[in-house]
Amino acid sequence: MRMSASALFVACLALSGLAGVPAPARAEIEVDVNRGDIRPLPLSIPGFSGDRGGDIARVIADNLGRSGLFAPIDPGDRTAEVSTEPDFAVWKSLGAQALVNGQVNLVDGRLQVDFRLWDTFAGQQLLGLQFTSTPENWRRVAHKISDAVYERLTGEKGYFDSRVVFVAESGGRLDRTLRLAVMDQDGANPSYLTDGSEIVLSPRFSASSQEITYMALRPDGSAVYLLNLETGRRESLGQFQGMVFAPRFSPDGAQVAFAVERNGNSDIWVMNLANRQSRRLTADPAIDTSPAFSPDGSKVVFNSDRGGSPQLYVMDASGGGARRISFGQGRYTSPVWSPNGDFIAFTRQGGGQFHIGVMRPDGSDERTLTSSYMDEGPTWAPNGRVLLFSRQEAGGEPRLWTVDVTGRILKPAPYSGGASDPAWSPLIN
Amino acid sequence: MTRTSALRWLSLLSAAAILAACQSTPKPAAETPKAPEATAPAESGTGASTVQPVRRPAPVTGAPLPGTVQDFVINVSDRVFFDVDQYDVREDAAVILERQAAWLKRYPGVQVRIEGNADERGTREYNIALGSRRASSVRDYLVGLGISPSRISTVSFGKERPIDPGADDEAFRRNRNAHTAIIGGAR
Incomplete structure (x- = not known):
């Protein structure tokens, strides 16, 4: 589970458009995340060509399907070469409004995955990207592709590479x-x-x-402990008189907020991790616990x-x-x-x-x-x-x-x- | 650990109680047996054989030794209960805490840890805070009865250490408690 920084690196390149792809004919398909789309967008993701191509396509389809915003359609034994324009009629007849196709190559021991996202009804390419990583990192590549497709179709950032x-x-x-x-x-x-x-x-x-x-x-x-997943190093925030619980990082990672109980009374504290100084934020005789920062760090x-x-x-x-x-x-x-x-x-x-x-x-x-x-x-x-x-x-x-x-x-x-x-x-x- | 040994004791005691109950009407058989005579083996092939009566064992009763953890658990009671979302000491709990305080005074070397617990009808972090309040409330009560605070530590297990696995009101009632655990000095 520990991966070196270089293994984690996933290079991403935009693919140049295919020659002869028609210009946008009409409004693009899109998915509105705010409506929790009652009808998920049907799309198909045939197995990518090359090593691990089937696995990568399956991980992408599972991710998008689980979001509930997309309905992956089983492509059967249909394939779609990434180097040529897909036969849109085939995918439209399956009911797929979008198509994701791709190919996997091993180049000097590196995994290189090209993929494209298509609007099958408009006959239009929406995305063409290339990801490069180590071969054992293929799942992360599939998650990166899922995120790219999700973002292109919903206008929101993805969440699959997490x-x-x-x-x-x-x-x-x-x-x-x-x-x-x-x-x-x-x-x-x-x-x-x-x-x-x-x-x-x-x-x-x-x-x-x-x-x-x-x-x-x-x-x-x-x-309360800090644990580094990469190194396995664990350290305590220190000794407190009473129970210490409910820790949470500040968005910049520089502080941890938590609750400290003293004589039955719990209050919120925050520790600056650089100098290990703690400060009490609440001093009420009631229970105060479960602090969580706003993303800009200004509120709790x-x-x-x-x-x-x-x-x-x-x-x-x-x-x-x-x-x-x-x-x-x-x-x-x-x-x-x-x-x-x-x-x-x-x-x-x-x-x-x-x-x-x-x-x-x-x-x-x-x-x-x-x-x-x-x-x-x-x-x-x-x-x-x-x-x-x-x-x-x-x-x-x-x-x-x-x-x-x-x-x-x-x-x-x-x-x-x-x-x-x-x-x-x-x-x- | 404490709980396990207490349970073991309880089962020993109940075994003794059952034995005692069985013994309540001793049979006259106890008097009949004489020193076994040199019994000639029953003639082979005949149907009837004489059975030698065996003396029923005399009853054995058990009780915890004074000053032991078992003494505290069985004769004093090591747990008090709370109302929903409350941490004040109820009247029935006060009676038990007075017994606990008296026992702790009799055995001044004993150290205890008050463990506060909550039922599962609350969220994790809130229940840790609530369990702390209960533990602290019991500690304060014992201190008020003259037990030195230096003999008492507290901890909250929130809802993580139920004593009843059920999901009904009776289970919740039992799981809202403060447990007085003896952590040292018992005989």
Whole structure:
């Protein structure tokens, strides 16, 4: 799972257009992510020619299909050479409005993948790119292509070249083993980061995608750690008097905000990682926990029961100016700011159920996206359009699910084991 | 660890209780057996054979040794319960904490850790904070009864350490608790 910087490098070149491709004849196809498209866009992705070509096409089709915005159509044994203009009639007759074709070459031991995206009805090329990497890095190339197609057709950044860190849960309710785990967003390359000998909670990515922070809970107390995924190096944020929990990086990675409990009272603190100086941001006798920064780093949303029940508050990142933003029915917890800054996602408990919801940072436009016995702990995809969270049925073990920001596209995430507390990485650079 | 040994003790005790119950009407058989006479082997081939009565074992009762973890768990009670989303000490909990404080005064070398727990009807990080409040509330109560704060540490397990695996109100009620764990100094 540790990859060298050079292996991670994926070169990207724009392919020159094919000769004889007609100029745009009419408006291009497009997908509106805000409508949660009730009818997903049908497209076909025949196996790319060359080594791993079939695998790459399958990973791209799975990614786009899972988003719920696209409906990949099985191409059967049809192929589409990338060096010539596709026979649009064939793909139109299949019902595919878009076509992705490509070829894989090994050039001096490097994997070189050319691909093109076509509007089959307009007979128009929408994208032509070449990615280069190491052969074992073929899945990342497929994710990069998925992101390029998604962005070209939706106008939004993709989120497929990313990873998820989470708590893998196994065993019965009374003897549960919790291990930190990391996987690609599509469930590939899962690996465990801890051995299950201690309770581990709340893993969160830094902006670099190479470092996580998490909490370890032991009978004699708790600790917050920083763990570098590439080197395996782990360090504690230090000793605190009382419990320390709920860590989260600032967007620039220079600080970690967290909660510290002293004599039963939890407050929000922030540590400057360069000089290890900590500063207290709240000093209220109520529970203050679960801080999360706005993407510009200027604000912190957090959870507090200072008003009598757990609700969401926004304050300045320097502390102070806290104002309540949640006013709906029930109890609000685990807020997290969208990377776009436009929404705050949260868990709401009401009517005997738990819900994932979103609201604007000023508390307006609240929407409930999900309901179940136990939905909790949302985390945003890097493009701010999809949420990953954990869902547990009564008496069952928690599983990872995704829902889009409209609430219409709800799916189990591609990880089949017990899992909770997911955190989505930013796009990998 | 503590829980396991306590459970083991409980099962030993209940085994003893069952034995005692079985013994409640001793049979006169206990008197009949004499020193076995040199019994000639039953004639082979005949149907009837004499069965030698065997003495039923005398009852054995068990009780924890005073000052042990088992003494504390069984005779004092090591857990108090809370209302939904609350951390104040209820009346039934106060009775138990008074017993705990009295026991802790009798055994001044004992160190305890108060472990706060929450039911699963809350989110993870909030429940850690809530469990801390419960642990702290119990610690303060014991200190108020004269136990030195230096003998008491606290921790919260949030909703991560339920004692009841169920998903109903009774399970939630049991899982909202503070556990007084003896971590040193017991006999």
